[in-house]
Amino acid sequence: xxxxxxxxxxxxxxxxxxxxxxxxxxxxxxxxxxxxxxxxxxxxxxxxxxxxxxxxxxxxxxxxxxxxxxxxxxxxxxxxxxxxxxxxxxxxxxxxxxxxxxxxxxxxxxxxxxxxxxxxxxxxxxxxxxxxxxxxxxxxxxxxxxxxxxxxxxxxxxxxxxxxxxxxxxxxxxxxxxxxxxxx
Numbered sequence: 001x002x003x004x005x006x007x008x009x010x011x012x013x014x015x016x017x018x019x020x021x022x023x024x025x026x027x028x029x030x031x032x033x034x035x036x037x038x039x040x041x042x043x044x045x046x047x048x049x050x051x052x053x054x055x056x057x058x059x060x061x062x063x064x065x066x067x068x069x070x071x072x073x074x075x076x077x078x079x080x081x082x083x084x085x086x087x088x089x090x091x092x093x094x095x096x097x098x099x100x101x102x103x104x105x106x107x108x109x110x111x112x113x114x115x116x117x118x119x120x121x122x123x124x125x126x127x128x129x130x131x132x133x134x135x136x137x138x139x140x141x142x143x144x145x146x147x148x149x150x151x152x153x154x155x156x157x158x159x160x161x162x163x164x165x166x167x168x169x170x171x172x173x174x175x176x177x178x179x180x181x182x183x184x
Contacts, residue, residue, distance in 0.1 A: 036094065056117060063124060064127045071110050078104050089163050102155070105165060
């Protein structure tokens with residue numbers, strides 16, 4: 001959570017939702033054959049049509065939105081547009097291989113995302129969803145892994161390679177997603 005960022009962990013170690021494929025000790029066939037392999041690791045993808053953002057927005061639309069739990073969890077996020085650009089970038093840039101964190105340049109606290117979402121929807125963001133209620137609704141494991149766990153991940157590999165984000169900040173990105181000024 002609040003510790004300084006470290007290099008990307010290996011699959012299955014410290015990144016919920018990332019699991020190694022196949023045998024953990026068996027060498028992957030592509031690198032053994034000299035083929036460059038990139039493993040994009042996605043943060044929380046923000047899109048109003050699906051996923052976490054679509055579910056988070058619902059209480060806001062009824063005036064009951066706010067932070068999840070205590071709101072202090074770090075969320076490493078990325079807009080859907082930037083995810084697609086990252087995937088294209090990793091295909092085109094032959095220097096990249098291995099783990100690549102597809103996240104915005106700066107993670108943010110969940111309460112900051114809640115306030116940015118409230119502003120974009122022109123709704124209040126004052127009604128927190130208590131952790132105990134989320135755990136009762138989703139089950140402890142799912143609520144903790146999906147909503148309450150802190151993940152402070154930085155895109156060092158992408159930044160070192162010169163990737164340029166369209167949506168480096170959540171406020172303007174959410175404004176555009178929910179009908180604010182369009183950036184070209």
